[in-house]
Amino acid sequence: MAKRIAEKELTDRNWDQEDEAEEVGTFSVASEEVLKNRAIKKAKRRNVGFESDSGGAFKGFKGFVLPSGKGGGFTGFGNGTEIKPLEGLSNGSSGISSTPSFTCVKTASEAQPAFGSVASNGPTTTLVEKKASGTKANGGSQQSSSSDCTQSKTCSSSVYHKQLAALNCSVRDWIVKHVNTNPLCDLTPIFRDYEKYLASIEQHHGSSSDSGSENESNKTIGTQCVPTFGTSKLQQGSTFLFNSNKTEDKSDKKTESTMEKNRESSLGATSNVSFNFGKNVDSSILSSLSSGTKTSFSFSPGNSGVFGKDENQGKTVSMLSSKVLEAQTESGSSDDKGGEEEEEEPPKAVFNEVKEDDAFYSKKCKLFYKKDNEFKEKGVGTLHLKPAGNEKTQLLVRADTNLGNILLNVLVPPKMPCTRTGKNNVLIVCVPNPPIDEKSSTVPVTMLIRVKTSEDADELHKILLEKKEV
Amino acid sequence: MSTNENACAAVARLNRFKNKGKDTTEMRRRRIEVNVELRKAKKDDQMLKRRNVSILPDDATSPLQENRNNQATAHWSVEEIVKGINSNNLELQLQATQAARKLLSREKQPPIDHIIRAGLIPKFVAFLGRTDCSPIQFESAWALTNIASGTSEQTKAVVDGGAIPAFISLLASPHTHISEQAVWALGNIAGDGSAYRDLVIKYGAIDPLLALLAVPDLSSLASGYLRNITWTLSNLCRNKNPAPPIDAIEQILPTLLRLLHHNDHEVLADTCWAISYLTDGSNDRIEVVVKTGLVPQLVKLLGCGELPIMTPSLRAIGNIVTGTDEQTQIVIESGALGVFPSLLSHHKNNIQKEAAWTLSNITAGRRDQIQRVVEHGLVPYLIGILKKGDFKSQKEAVWAVTNYTSGGTIDQVVFLVQAGVVEPLLNLLSAKDSKTVLVILDAITNIFLAAEKIDETERLCLMIEECGGLDKIEALQSHENEQVYKASSNLIEKYFSAEEEEDQNVLPDSTADSYNFQIQGSTPDTFNF
Numbered sequence: 001m002a003k004r005i006a007e008k009e010l011t012d013r014n015w016d017q018e019d020e021a022e023e024v025g026t027f028s029v030a031s032e033e034v035l036k037n038r039a040i041k042k043a044k045r046r047n048v049g050f051e052s053d054s055g056g057a058f059k060g061f062k063g064f065v066l067p068s069g070k071g072g073g074f075t076g077f078g079n080g081t082e083i084k085p086l087e088g089l090s091n092g093s094s095g096i097s098s099t100p101s102f103t104c105v106k107t108a109s110e111a112q113p114a115f116g117s118v119a120s121n122g123p124t125t126t127l128v129e130k131k132a133s134g135t136k137a138n139g140g141s142q143q144s145s146s147s148d149c150t151q152s153k154t155c156s157s158s159v160y161h162k163q164l165a166a167l168n169c170s171v172r173d174w175i176v177k178h179v180n181t182n183p184l185c186d187l188t189p190i191f192r193d194y195e196k197y198l199a200s201i202e203q204h205h206g207s208s209s210d211s212g213s214e215n216e217s218n219k220t221i222g223t224q225c226v227p228t229f230g231t232s233k234l235q236q237g238s239t240f241l242f243n244s245n246k247t248e249d250k251s252d253k254k255t256e257s258t259m260e261k262n263r264e265s266s267l268g269a270t271s272n273v274s275f276n277f278g279k280n281v282d283s284s285i286l287s288s289l290s291s292g293t294k295t296s297f298s299f300s301p302g303n304s305g306v307f308g309k310d311e312n313q314g315k316t317v318s319m320l321s322s323k324v325l326e327a328q329t330e331s332g333s334s335d336d337k338g339g340e341e342e343e344e345e346p347p348k349a350v351f352n353e354v355k356e357d358d359a360f361y362s363k364k365c366k367l368f369y370k371k372d373n374e375f376k377e378k379g380v381g382t383l384h385l386k387p388a389g390n391e392k393t394q395l396l397v398r399a400d401t402n403l404g405n406i407l408l409n410v411l412v413p414p415k416m417p418c419t420r421t422g423k424n425n426v427l428i429v430c431v432p433n434p435p436i437d438e439k440s441s442t443v444p445v446t447m448l449i450r451v452k453t454s455e456d457a458d459e460l461h462k463i464l465l466e467k468k469e470v
Numbered sequence: 471m472s473t474n475e476n477a478c479a480a481v482a483r484l485n486r487f488k489n490k491g492k493d494t495t496e497m498r499r500r501r502i503e504v505n506v507e508l509r510k511a512k513k514d515d516q517m518l519k520r521r522n523v524s525i526l527p528d529d530a531t532s533p534l535q536e537n538r539n540n541q542a543t544a545h546w547s548v549e550e551i552v553k554g555i556n557s558n559n560l561e562l563q564l565q566a567t568q569a570a571r572k573l574l575s576r577e578k579q580p581p582i583d584h585i586i587r588a589g590l591i592p593k594f595v596a597f598l599g600r601t602d603c604s605p606i607q608f609e610s611a612w613a614l615t616n617i618a619s620g621t622s623e624q625t626k627a628v629v630d631g632g633a634i635p636a637f638i639s640l641l642a643s644p645h646t647h648i649s650e651q652a653v654w655a656l657g658n659i660a661g662d663g664s665a666y667r668d669l670v671i672k673y674g675a676i677d678p679l680l681a682l683l684a685v686p687d688l689s690s691l692a693s694g695y696l697r698n699i700t701w702t703l704s705n706l707c708r709n710k711n712p713a714p715p716i717d718a719i720e721q722i723l724p725t726l727l728r729l730l731h732h733n734d735h736e737v738l739a740d741t742c743w744a745i746s747y748l749t750d751g752s753n754d755r756i757e758v759v760v761k762t763g764l765v766p767q768l769v770k771l772l773g774c775g776e777l778p779i780m781t782p783s784l785r786a787i788g789n790i791v792t793g794t795d796e797q798t799q800i801v802i803e804s805g806a807l808g809v810f811p812s813l814l815s816h817h818k819n820n821i822q823k824e825a826a827w828t829l830s831n832i833t834a835g836r837r838d839q840i841q842r843v844v845e846h847g848l849v850p851y852l853i854g855i856l857k858k859g860d861f862k863s864q865k866e867a868v869w870a871v872t873n874y875t876s877g878g879t880i881d882q883v884v885f886l887v888q889a890g891v892v893e894p895l896l897n898l899l900s901a902k903d904s905k906t907v908l909v910i911l912d913a914i915t916n917i918f919l920a921a922e923k924i925d926e927t928e929r930l931c932l933m934i935e936e937c938g939g940l941d942k943i944e945a946l947q948s949h950e951n952e953q954v955y956k957a958s959s960n961l962i963e964k965y966f967s968a969e970e971e972e973d974q975n976v977l978p979d980s981t982a983d984s985y986n987f988q989i990q991g992s993t994p995d996t997f998n999f
Binding site: 004005010011015019021028029034043045046 | 739834869876901902
C-alpha cells in the first residue's frame with residue numbers, strides 16, 4: 001500500500017506560518033571517482049532533428065556551444081580569424097566548394113520557420129537548426145546544391161562527398177547565422193565538432209591510418225549528415241553498396257579508395273581512404289538506412305494511436321521527410337577535446353574474416369540464447385551452413401572478430417525446431433555447443449538468430465527447413 | 471513496481487546518507503522524533519493562550535470595588551504579594567492574588583518563575599477551593615492559568631501544586647467566568663503534552679467538561695465560553711506518543727460532531743483541528759473518527775472557503791485517506807473530490823500541497839477510486855501542479871502520479887498520458903531531491919509497463935525523447951545518488967538501448983553541466999554489425 005502519512009505536523013499554532021519555499025534546484029552530479037566506475041548507457045534516439053520544441057531531444061547537446069552554455073558568454077573573437085580556417089578547409093576538401101554558396105544561406109533562413117518553433121536563441125538548438133538548414137539547403141534546392149556536388153557525382157563514392165558537402169553547408173549555415181546574430185562569438189567549439197564529424201565521415205567512407213578523428217566512437221556522427229542529401233540519392237547509393245555483401249566488396253572499394261587517395265584534405269585527414277562496407281559499421285549504416293526507410297520506421301504518421309495523440313500529429317510531415325534519419329547506428333561517446341588530437345587515428349574495427357570455404361550459405365547475424373525467459377546476446381558474427389557428410393548440415397556461427405570465436409557449432413538435427421519470428425529472426429532449439437551453461441550442457445536451448453532483413457530471415461529459415469528435412 | 475534494486479554493496483553506502491536505505495517505518499519513526507523535538511522546542515517558545523483581559527466580567531463580585539481599587543493592586547512587587555498572601559486576612563489575600571494576577575498578565579516578561587520561587591502556587595491552588603469567596607477563586611484561577619501557560623517546567627509547577635483536581639472541581643462553578651477560567655487552565659495543562667493530557671483525563675475532566683455543553687442550542691452559550699471549551703477539548707485530542715485513550719476519544723467525539731455543525735468560525739476551526747489530531751494515527755484511530763459519521767460535514771467545511779477552517783479540515787481528510795480503502799471510500803462518497811479543483815489551484819501553496827498529498831493517497835487506492843479521481847476531472851489539475859506549482863506541491867503531485875500509474879488500469883494510465891503528464895513529469899527530473907527523481911522514474915517505468923501491454927512503447931519512447939526527457943534520463947546516470955543512477959540506467963537499457971554495444975567501454979566525459987554528445991542509436995529493428 002502506497003499510503004503516506006503527512007510529512008509535517010500541522011497544528012493551530014503553525015498552520016499559517018510561511019513554509020520555507022523549497023527550491024527545485026538541480027541535481028548534484030556524482031564525483032569523478034564514482035562516475036568512472038559507472039557504466040553509463042547511451043540511449044538510442046529515434047527521432048532526430050525535427051522536434052518542434054526548442055531543443056527537443058537535443059536539449060542536452062552541447063556540441064556547438066561554449067561550456068558556459070549561454071549566448072552571451074562568448075569571448076571576443078573576430079569574424080575573420082574564425083571564418084578563414086573554415087573556408088580553407090572547405091576549399092581544400094574534396095573539391096567541393098562552399099564559398100559561393102550563400103544561396104544556401106537564404107534557403108536556410110527561409111527554411112527555418114518550416115520547422116516550427118526551432119528556437120533561434122539558444123545554443124542548445126543549434127544542432128536542430130544546423131540540420132534543418134543543412135537539410136533544406138540541400139533538399140529544397142537540389143539544383144543549387146547539386147552544382148556543388150556535381151564533382152562528387154563523377155566519383156562513384158558519392159556518399160562521402162555528399163556527407164562532406166552536407167557537413168560543410170551545415171557548418172557554414174550555422175556559423176553564418178550565429179555570427180550574424182552575434183559577431184563576437186567564439187567558434188572554437190564548432191570547429192571541434194566539425195573535426196569530429198569530418199573524422200567520422202572519413203571513418204565511414206574513407207577510414208585510414210591517419211585520419212583525423214579521435215576515436216572510433218565518433219564515426220557514427222557522420223551519419224547525421226548522411227540524409228541531408230535527399231533520400232533518393234542515398235538509397236541509390238546504399239543499395240548499390242548493399243547488394244554486394246560478400247568479399248567482393250573489398251575489391252570494389254579498393255578502387256574507390258584509390259580514387260579517394262588522390263584527393264586532399266587540409267584537415268589532415270585521410271590519405272588512404274578505404275571503404276569497408278562489408279564488415280564495418282559503415283555499411284550497416286547505409287544498409288540499415290536503406291532498410292530503415294522500409295521497415296524500421298515504426299512510427300506511422302497518420303495514425304495517432306494511443307499514446308501519441310497530440311504530440312505527434314504536428315510532426316507528420318517532418319517525420320516522413322526524415323525517414324532516413326530514423327536509421328541510426330550505435331552510439332558512442334564523443335570527446336570534446338577534438339582539437340588536440342587531430343593527428344591521431346581512430347582505432348578501426350577491421351578484422352580479418354575467418355573464411356569458411358565450404359559454406360554453401362553464409363549470413364551475418366546476431367545470436368541470442370534464451371535464458372530465464374529472456375534472450376541474452378551471445379554475439380555478433382557470421383552464420384555458415386556447411387555440408388557435414390552423410391547428408392547432414394553443420395551450422396556454424398563465428399564471431400566477427402580477428403579470433404573468429406565460435407559462437408555456435410552444431411549439426412542441424414532432422415527434427416530441430418525452427419521457426420520464423422518477428423521481422424528478421426529465426427528461432428531454433430538445439431543443444432548449444434559451446435555450452436551456454438557448463439552445468440546443463442546437454443539441455444536444449446532456444447537460440448534466436450537475427451539477420452539483417454526479413455528476406456534474409458525468410459531465406460535462412462527456408463534453407464534450414466530444407467536441410468533438416470533430409 | 472519499482473525497478474530500483476539495491477545491490478548489497480550499495481546498501482551499506484546508502485545507509486550513510488540521511489534518508490537512503492531506510493525503510494518507511496524507520497523514516498516514519500525518525501520523522502516523528504524530529505517532529506516531537508520541533509514541537510517541544512516550539513512550544514517552549516510559544517506561549518499558550520494567556521488572558522490579557524483588562525475588563526473584569528460582569529458578575530465579578532469582589533469585596534473590593536474594582537474601580538476604586540484598580541490602581542491599588544497594580545504593580546506590586548512579588549515580596550508584597552507574598553506578604554499579602556501570607557497574611558490571615560482574606561481581603562489582603564484577595565488583593566495580593568489580584569496583584570499577582572496582574573503581574574502575570576502583563577505583556578512583557580511576566581515574572582512567572584519569580585512567583586513560583588516565592589512558593590505561591592500551593593497558596594493559589596488552595597484559593598481555588600474557596601467557594602466562599604468567588605473573587606479569589608477567579609483571581610487565583612487566572613493567575614495559575616497564566617503560570618501554566620509558560621514552559622513545561624512552569625506547567626509542571628502548577629500540576630505539582632495539585633491544580634488539576636482543583637480546577638476540575640471549578641468546572642462546575644455556578645459562576646460562568648470562573649468555570650471558563652478553569653476550562654482555560656485545564657486546556658493549558660493538557661496542551662503541555664501527552665502526559666498531562668492523560669493526567670487531566672484520568673482525574674475525570676471529560677464528563678464535567680462535556681456537561682458544560684449540555685444545552686439544547688449551543689448558540690445560547692457565550693461565544694468566548696464556547697470557544698474556550700472547544701479549544702480545551704481539542705487539546706485533549708492532541709498529541710501523540712501516546713495518543714489519547716480511545717475511550718476518552720469516543721466519549722468526546724459526539725460533542726465534536728455537534729460542534730462541527732455550529733456556526734462560529736473559531737469553534738469550527740478548533741473542532742477541525744481536534745479532528746485532524748485524532749485522525750493522525752493508526753487506522754483504528756481513523757475508524758473511531760469515521761464511525762461517528764462526521765466526514766460529510768468535514769467535507770462540507772472543506773469547501774467553506776475560509777482558510778482557518780479549510781486548513782485543518784483538509785488535513786483531517788488527508789489523514790483519513792491514509793487509512794484503509796474503505797475509509798478512503800467514505801471520504802470519496804462524501805463528495806470530497808468535488809472540492810479538489812479549487813483546492814488544487816488554491817492560491818495558498820500549503821493548501822495545494824495538502825490537496826495534492828491527499829490526492830496521492832487516493833490514487834494509491836483502488837482502481838475504482840482512481841476512476842473517481844479521473845471522473846472529477848482532477849487529472850488536469852494534477853498536471854497543472856506538475857507544470858507550475860510550488861516545489862513542495864509538485865513533489866506531492868509526483869507521488870499522486872506515480873501511485874496512479876502503479877495502481878491504475880491500462881486505460882487509466884493511457885488517459886493520464888494523453889492528458890499530457892509525460893512532459894511536465896519529466897521536466898522535474900532535474901530536481902535536486904533524489905527521492906522525487908526516483909519516484910518520477912518509477913512512474914515512467916509504470917507507464918512503460920502499461921505501454922508494453924498495448925504495444926505502444928515506441929510511441930512512448932518518442933514522446934519521452936521529444937520532450938527532452940530522454941536527455942534528462944540519460945543525464946541522471948551521473949547523479950550522485952546510486953539508486954538514481956541505477957534506475958535511469960535500467961530505463962535506458964530496457965527501452966532505449968542501442969543494439970550495438972561496441973562503444974560501451976568508452977568512459978563518458980561528463981562534466982557538471984554537459985554530457986556526452988548523444989549520437990543516435992541503432993535502428994530499431996534492423997541489425998547493425
